[in-house]
Amino acid sequence: MQLAADDKGQTVASRRTFGSVRKLPSGKWQASYLDPISRERVPGETTFATKTDANRWLSSAELALQRGDILDRTGRSITLAEYSATWLDGKTALRPKTRELYEYLLRLHIVPALGQANLTSITPGAIRSWHNDLRSGRIGETTAAKVYRLLRQVLEAAVEDRLIPNNPCRIKGAGTERSKERVIPTIEEVYKTADAIDGHYRAMVLLSAFVGLRRGECFGLTANHLDLGGTPPTVRIDQALIPTDAGPYILQAPKTEAGIRTVAISERLVAELETHLADYASGDPDAFLFPAEPEGDRRGFRASWVSARRESGIDCTFHDLRHFAGTLNAVAGATLKESMKRMGHASPDAALRYQHAIESRDRVIADEINRLMGEAE
Numbered sequence: 001m002q003l004a005a006d007d008k009g010q011t012v013a014s015r016r017t018f019g020s021v022r023k024l025p026s027g028k029w030q031a032s033y034l035d036p037i038s039r040e041r042v043p044g045e046t047t048f049a050t051k052t053d054a055n056r057w058l059s060s061a062e063l064a065l066q067r068g069d070i071l072d073r074t075g076r077s078i079t080l081a082e083y084s085a086t087w088l089d090g091k092t093a094l095r096p097k098t099r100e101l102y103e104y105l106l107r108l109h110i111v112p113a114l115g116q117a118n119l120t121s122i123t124p125g126a127i128r129s130w131h132n133d134l135r136s137g138r139i140g141e142t143t144a145a146k147v148y149r150l151l152r153q154v155l156e157a158a159v160e161d162r163l164i165p166n167n168p169c170r171i172k173g174a175g176t177e178r179s180k181e182r183v184i185p186t187i188e189e190v191y192k193t194a195d196a197i198d199g200h201y202r203a204m205v206l207l208s209a210f211v212g213l214r215r216g217e218c219f220g221l222t223a224n225h226l227d228l229g230g231t232p233p234t235v236r237i238d239q240a241l242i243p244t245d246a247g248p249y250i251l252q253a254p255k256t257e258a259g260i261r262t263v264a265i266s267e268r269l270v271a272e273l274e275t276h277l278a279d280y281a282s283g284d285p286d287a288f289l290f291p292a293e294p295e296g297d298r299r300g301f302r303a304s305w306v307s308a309r310r311e312s313g314i315d316c317t318f319h320d321l322r323h324f325a326g327t328l329n330a331v332a333g334a335t336l337k338e339s340m341k342r343m344g345h346a347s348p349d350a351a352l353r354y355q356h357a358i359e360s361r362d363r364v365i366a367d368e369i370n371r372l373m374g375e376a377e
Contacts, residue, residue: 019058029054081115149175197308203276212325216240223285232264256346
């Protein structure tokens with residue numbers, strides 16, 4: 001029973017509809033209620049001296065439930081391994097490569113150390129200890145940052161599901177990748193590598209270096225994506241052929257709308273593509289221009305790239321060619337918006353990395369001014 005006021009302001013007794021209270025043999029009072037999700041009985045954190053105090057606690061608990069402030073008690077029994085598996089199953093929009101990466105990081109670096117712990121028992125201290133062990137192993141800084149970000153993402157979802165009160169991942173900067181500064185190849189090194197690679201992939205190297213295409217975007221190109229007679233001539237990027245760990249390549253759209261783009265290309269690159277179409281294209285406008293896998297007795301791209309790097313002596317990855325393209329845009333005077341469009345960047349952060357190229361151009365300009373001054377003297 002609890003007290004309430006009628007419409008005349010008189011105090012009357014009414015039956016409590018939420019929870020219950022009972023008097024213990026000790027004379028203290030205990031309050032409890034049924035969790036609406038787990039259907040477990042939830043007792044008060046302590047006993048109460050009076051029945052009024054017990055009812056007051058029930059009223060505050062009822063209000064907290066209505067506001068969504070009380071946790072789902074299933075978090076006391078579900079393990080991180082169980083929850084992370086359920087969380088990953090629910091991420092239906094993940095790209096296949098991203099899903100494979102998450103599965104790999106969970107399997108190797110998260111579940112073995114923390115997987116059997118209940119969600120509510122994972123403390124900030126446990127996270128720090130796990131992270132210290134992670135960093136003291138053979139794992140690289142970039143991978144360690146990816147692992148930490150994934151765990152933080154899983155536990156943030158547990159917070160949203162009201163399984164834990166807050167996220168125990170609180171290590172500042174642990175999820176930030178600090179990749180080493182890339183050594184951007186020179187234009188002479190780009191051509192040296194293009195000269196050294198199998199002829200089937202020469203135009204692919206030049207497309208990445210001078211247009212900024214990713215490897216998967218190159219593999220996704222067909223003759224229908226080229227407009228070599230246009231004013232200006234262009235290449236259209238709207239799909240990518242991506243390898244998976246589980247099996248063959250898959251064809252998919254770019255990650256963002258910004259990745260779908262039409263980019264103007266130079267006349268010299270037009271000549272390279274016309275040569276490629278004449279020498280290597282099948283004649284089917286829907287066929288891929290660059291074979292991703294070995295065919296017959298011919299090597300695939302991976303083996304051809306390794307061989308070209310060895311022969312040319314140029315130590316760079318294929319993705320470094322894309323960085324070269326971004327730098328070239330800055331040197332050519334492209335604005336931030338223009339560079340973002342050509343490279344398919346959804347945010348200005350990546351495009352800003354290439355603006356440092358203007359600093360090196362400043363020295364070239366100063367040297368040219370010095371030469372002109374010398375001629376005048």
